[in-house]
Amino acid sequence: MNTHQDDSGSQNEVATLYERVGGDQFFVELVERFYEFVENDLSLRPLYPENLEPGKVHLAAFLTQYWGGPHRYSLERGHPRLRQRHMSFPIGQKERDAWVTHMVSALDSMEISVDDATLMEDYFKSTATFMINR
Numbered sequence: 565m566n567t568h569q570d571d572s573g574s575q576n577e578v579a580t581l582y583e584r585v586g587g588d589q590f591f592v593e594l595v596e597r598f599y600e601f602v603e604n605d606l607s608l609r610p611l612y613p614e615n616l617e618p619g620k621v622h623l624a625a626f627l628t629q630y631w632g633g634p635h636r637y638s639l640e641r642g643h644p645r646l647r648q649r650h651m652s653f654p655i656g657q658k659e660r661d662a663w664v665t666h667m668v669s670a671l672d673s674m675e676i677s678v679d680d681a682t683l684m685e686d687y688f689k690s691t692a693t694f695m696i697n698r
């Protein structure tokens with residue numbers, strides 16, 4: 565079987581999600597929109613540091629890497645160990661749900677296929693549940 569996928573018209577079988585959504589810019593914009601919701605959420609905002617910019621860069625780099633883009637996150641931050649990195653933030657069901665709601669809202673505002681949006685949503689929901697530590 566020919567594994568070359570260049571001339572396939574079937575979007576879901578070509579490229580990674582990173583490539584399908586248009587690369588780095590998509591993740592930077594998604595994170596920007598997500599953080600706008602966080603900034604205005606009185607229950608979630610206090611968990612985040614005063615300066616939100618470094619966190620935005622890290623989250624965008626992480627998602628870029630996770631969905632098949634360059635491995636900038638690991639180069640800069642090492643192994644993700646996400647659950648461990650979140651231990652110092654009190655995350656209960658309420659915080660988890662708020663985080664997911666904001667991320668899904670951000671995702672809904674982006675240009676992305678229904679299939680890819682579903683993939684990302686499912687991933688966010690299960691990963692966010694995994695972060696619950698209180």
Ligand code: HEM
Nearest residue numbers: 611612618619622623626641653655659660663691692695
């Ligand atoms: C469940 C609710 C969640 C809450 C309340 C939460 C909260 C936070 C907070 C407060 C930070 C620190 C930000 C900073 O230092 O500027 C952070 C960092 C981060 N979060 Fe979350 N998070 C949640 C879920 C998730 C999920 C589901 C993912 C991935 C899919 C994720 C990925 C990250 C990454 C990559 C970082 C940066 C880690 C680093 O310092 O390298 N978080 N999160």
